[in-house]
Amino acid sequence: MTLSTDDTALADWRATFPWPGPDTHKHERGRLGVVSGSALRTGAARLAARASLRIGAGLVRILCPPDASLVVAGAVEAVMVDEFTSPEALARLADPLDAVVIGPAAGLTEATVHNLMALARTGAALIVDADALxxxxGRPxxxxxxxxxxxxxxxxxxxxERLFPGLLSQxxxxxxxxxxxxxxxxxxxxGRATVVAAPDGxxxxxxxxxxxxxxAGSGDVLAGxxxxxxxxxxxxxxxxxxxxxxxADAGARFGPGLIAEDLAEMLPTVLRALRGD
Structure with missing residues (x-):
């Protein structure tokens, strides 16, 4: 797949894509947190975290409940791991971050609700996915x-549909x-033709x-x-x-046999094409 400089699908965001400059350091490239699920549900957070590093975030942390921290720590390298024991502790970890992903395999329990509400009180932008949706x-x-x-x-x-019942009929x-x-x-x-909408229209x-x-897992990569x-x-x-x-470009380039783990590894190729290297 090739990129056209006049492609209208690219025109609005390509000019503001955050390429690093010669003197850029990791903190200037942004600090992201990803909230992990429990010990047997850490893969989604790891997929999101790796994708966020590949897309250029300078520093990525996986924020874990206590039972998951050693599982995650043994499965990541450039991604850092922090443990939290309460929503308040999670908020303290997130407060210095620029953005936080919450939802991939987070668990369909009230703990996810409390964690999200605590994150909403920080200065981090939230990417809310999966279980956190x-x-x-019934209470959007x-x-x-x-x-x-x-x-x-x-x-x-x-x-x-769970958050906006009936709207899809429009x-x-x-x-x-x-x-x-x-x-x-x-x-x-x-979906097949993903729609992105902003509150300003x-x-x-x-x-x-x-x-x-x-x-499975491709949505976790997208969130990251x-x-x-x-x-x-x-x-x-x-x-x-x-x-x-x-x-989508990464998926198309890899083609048959794609699994979610492949997507982050395709991003260097996709990004080089975007730059015209």
């Missing part, structure tokens, strides 16, 4: 009240735009979707990519649009 079924206002315009929700259609584009206004943040409605429909992305770009101070809407496009 589903747990708010509790979630929305903790969010702001820099935060991002990343639902597939099932998760979207069609995907109208539903995403209404959802972003209602939630007060960016909404990424995943901006809307983008991705046109390079790949069927090879229909595999979005978080990694936001951590680098990219506008949240632009970061979501960029990550969705690059994620």
């Amino acid at each position: 589903t747990i708010f079924k 206002r509790q979630l929305f009240d903790g969010l702001d315009r820099d935060d991002v929700l990343t639902p597939h259609e099932g998760e979207f 069609g995907r584009e109208a539903a995403a735009r209404t959802a972003a206004a209602e939630a007060g943040c960016v909404v990424v409605l995943k 901006r809307l983008s429909v991705n046109d390079n979707g790949s069927p090879w992305l229909a595999t 990519m979005i978080g990694g770009l936001i951590a680098q101070r990219m506008d949240s809407f632009d970061a979501a649009c960029a990550a969705v496009w690059l994620h």
Whole structure:
């Protein structure tokens, strides 16, 4: 797949993509946290964390409940590991960070609710995915009240319906735009043609979707990519649009046999193409 300099799908975010300069150091490239699930559910956080490093975040930490910390620490290298024992402790770890991903295999328990609410009181932008979306079924206002315009929700259609029941009857584009206004943040409605909507009315429909992305964990990778770009101070809407496009391009380039672990490893190739190297 080649990139065209006049491709309208790229035009809005390509000019602001956060390439490092010759004197850039790791802290300037952004600090991201990823909240891990329990000991037997750490893979999703590790997928997100690795993708965020590959997309350029300078420093990435996986924030773990106590039972998961040694499992994660033995499975990562450049990613750092911190343990938290309460929502308040999680917030203290997150406060110095630029962005935090919460939801991938986080668990469908009230602990996820309390952790998200604690994170919402920090200065970090939130990328809310998977379990951290589903747990708010029937009480979406509790979630929305903790969010702001820099935060991002990343639902597939099932998760979207749980938070915004009935909206999909409007069609995907109208539903995403209404959802972003209602939630007060960016909404990424995943699918064959992923729709990204901002609360100020901006809307983008991705046109390079790949069927090879229909595999467990690919959404965790996307959440990490979005978080990694936001951590680098990219506008949240632009970061979501960029990550969705690059994620699909990585899937298409790898093709048959793709598993989620392959996506982060394809990003150097995708990024070199984007730069024109």
